Amino acid sequence: MTSSWLDLLRPSGPLDVALLVVGSLAASLLTYVAWSYFLHPLAGTPGPLRAQLGIGGWATWRAAKRDFGWQLAALHDKYGSFVRIGRNEVSVVAPAAVSDLYKYGGQVKDKSRFYQFFKVTKPSLLATLAHDDHTLARRGVSPAFSMHLLVGLEEFVDACFEDLCTRLESQISQSGGKATINLGDLLQFLAMDVVGELAFGRSFGLVKAGYDTDAFLPMLDAYTASSCLSGTQPWARRVLHWWLTRRIGSSGNAALGKKASEAVARRLDELKQAEATGDTDSIRRDILSKLIAAKNPDGSPFTVDQVKVQANSILGAGSDTTSITFRALLAYIVRDESVYRKVMDEIEQALEEGIISFPISHGAGSKLAYLQACLKETLRLHPAVPWVLPRVVPKGGAVIAGRFLPGGVYAGMSPFVFHRRTEAYGADAAVFRPERWLEASDEEKKVLERNLLTFGAGNRVCVGKNVALMELTKLAPSLLYRFRVSFTPRTPTSPHQLPGRSVDGKVDDAEPWFCESQWFAHQREFFCDVEERVV
């Protein structure tokens, strides 16, 4: 029989079979890599090599290392406005992209699959990907977050703050006039107690207890870390979730579900009794009430499950974010004596002139112009969510910041990176300068506001923005007025276990915390020396 060259390829033993399999795999991989590098619609967009080769994993690795913000900033410094951060994903930092990607009624509408694992049990608002589904869901939930409703709930926020003052005073007196306190944790307890009051019918009592009674903090950490990591590698979700929950522990998860069930059941009971006695005025008109009264698009009332999902997602979305911002605001004010002096002079003068009184209302706090400018600068330089907020370019493609991106590509902007770019905030973009918000003309202010992505933008803008701003506007001046706060210096005997690291990743022991950058820009170990002020 005559042999052809094809016979040479025919395996004649197990070794040949193995070689053929390995060879075929290598050839497929090479073809895939070459396609990603040369032919993919994002080919030619600069970025880390592994993203360009389509292997992916850059964002996953950054999420695992929790250094996402500053690593992405460095890539943009190197490559410019468009950086390919995944096989099919691009990060953009151009002012025009804000409206191209996020504006109401714009071409780009759906969220990318990155968000899918932020669902609690069923998709919450944050995790609803399709624009149309989200619009309907948001219509039901929005009334629960109106400023009108929230202003009527200020007394509950004040009560949580009083718990904080009592705790601080007691620790201060036990320590002989000045106490070293993990203020970072206490501020998160405060934010959680406020969410408890507004969305669960009563405070969780964490500030009063002085510790994380139901292990909520590790649970929230496991929830965001696992959702974020899994979002970057959906196929590996189960493994990542298993690994993380083992590593971080998430015992609070069950406690949280239980708390939501109890809160809804309690409120439904109260409603039933009130209706029976005709005394419906005695029912608190809070977020929980509004969620219970919410309707689906077909007019049917929210089910108990829907109410629980929304309440739980509020805890997931509202407590880390608000406390990260509170810590950052305090730190920016306290670390610079001239900023601190201006804030305190403004508060004292407003008190003298009767513009504010205690407890400071949201309306009164809003009149503290310099403090509000500090808050804006804090939201700009330390956005609680530094991650890119990825959207899907629609079929047929879209022009984003002057560049055509084909349909199906994921594109997003990182508030952290964008806010530090000169094209967004000028040559001093990296500097904390509250005055920029006060000196700007009305037209300039519109641009500053438009470029501020801390709460997202467009129809996906944070639904809890009013809750956070109300809390910070009231409580930051109240805390600063009652207590003198300074960073606990790092010494061999101080309680710190981690080195100092700033929001932009600089390791420096003068920093008040160890900052991480993943979905959240969380600060660990914010220890402060706290004294009562003579007022």
Ligand code: HEM
């Ligand atoms: C300073 C505090 C806060 C910051 C910086 C913040 C930031 C954000 C951001 C960036 C988004 C949009 C994400 C995206 O486009 O992908 C978002 C959405 C959301 N936030 Fe906030 N948030 C804060 C406080 C709160 C609070 C207090 C609550 C609840 C009481 C809350 C509940 C939500 C919810 C439910 C969504 C999803 C909205 C939707 O998709 O319709 N947030 N937040």
